[in-house]
């Protein structure tokens with residue numbers, strides 16, 4: 001039922017998911033949707049984009065990983081990148097000061113190539 005999130009690699013807000021489900025005639029209550037999203041995140045099919053309170057499908061769900069995101073402020077696009085070893089380095093550094101990382105999201109904001117071309121100089 002939540003195919004719509006992981007099919008679309010553009011970020012989708014939880015509210016939009018509810019709306020879309022309603023269109024299909026599914027009477028989905030918010031807790032149901034959040035539970036389903038939690039499940040998809042545990043499976044690594046979906047990542048949460050914290051700053052937008054949105055969710056995006058993962059293009060490489062086979063391999064469990066922590067995603068980094070490039071978020072375009074022009075068109076709202078979100079591109080998932082994986083910077084090798086970054087998540088582990090953050091976790092290791094945190095451990096050095098006695099901090100246990102439960103979840104981490106690295107988000108970089110800026111302009112995508114397309115928006116740079118259309119933006120006024």
Ligand SMILES: [Zn+2]
Pocket residue numbers: 047058059060061065066067080
């Ligand atoms: Zn991913």
Ligand SMILES: [Zn+2]
Pocket residue numbers: 072073074075076077111112113114115
């Ligand atoms: Zn853009």
